[in-house]
Amino acid sequence: MSELYDDPRLTAVGLFAEAHRGLSVRFAVQLEEHGLSQVEFEVLIRLARSPGHELRMSDLSAQTSLSTSGVTRVVDRMERDGLLRRRACPSDRRSSYAVVTHSGLTRLDETLPGHLELIEKSFTGLLDQDLLETVLYGLRTVRDAVNPCATAGTTTDPVGAGRAPAE
Numbered sequence: 001m002s003e004l005y006d007d008p009r010l011t012a013v014g015l016f017a018e019a020h021r022g023l024s025v026r027f028a029v030q031l032e033e034h035g036l037s038q039v040e041f042e043v044l045i046r047l048a049r050s051p052g053h054e055l056r057m058s059d060l061s062a063q064t065s066l067s068t069s070g071v072t073r074v075v076d077r078m079e080r081d082g083l084l085r086r087r088a089c090p091s092d093r094r095s096s097y098a099v100v101t102h103s104g105l106t107r108l109d110e111t112l113p114g115h116l117e118l119i120e121k122s123f124t125g126l127l128d129q130d131l132l133e134t135v136l137y138g139l140r141t142v143r144d145a146v147n148p149c150a151t152a153g154t155t156t157d158p159v160g161a162g163r164a165p166a167e
Helices: 008-032 038-048 057-063 068-080 102-122 129-146
Strands: 054-056 084-088 096-100
Touching: 008 038, 008 102, 038 054, 038 057, 038 068, 038 084, 038 096, 038 102, 054 057, 057 068, 057 096, 068 084, 096 102
Parallel strands: none
Antiparallel strands: 054 096, 084 096
């Protein structure tokens, strides 16, 4: 057996993937109870946490796992459901903003208490404060290396490092 099989880098990536899959399954069930997919929730929470509850469509694509056309399809569907609306960019006719509607914020307000409870029970509550801060620092470091556009359209927030200050 090659000693490479036991390389701690493989263990780290494997554990991260297993934890992500497990959390994603739990989140999907909870979000479905509120009529949201994981992608729709991600779009709503990113917009709600952004200044003015809006982001340019290109910035929303950069912050999510969606391509530009994927964002367009999700925003189209969410706009039909009344959760979002589009707003034309006044300085660039090629660009538009996705904006959370009152209905979208209401759906998010109904969803978040249970979602935060699940996060606490399945993730953050399992870690003491020092470990949680270390994990957050590590995740931000990795995120910024593999997805440097993840904070596109937000303002700098040294305390939240990558979160919009509108929380």
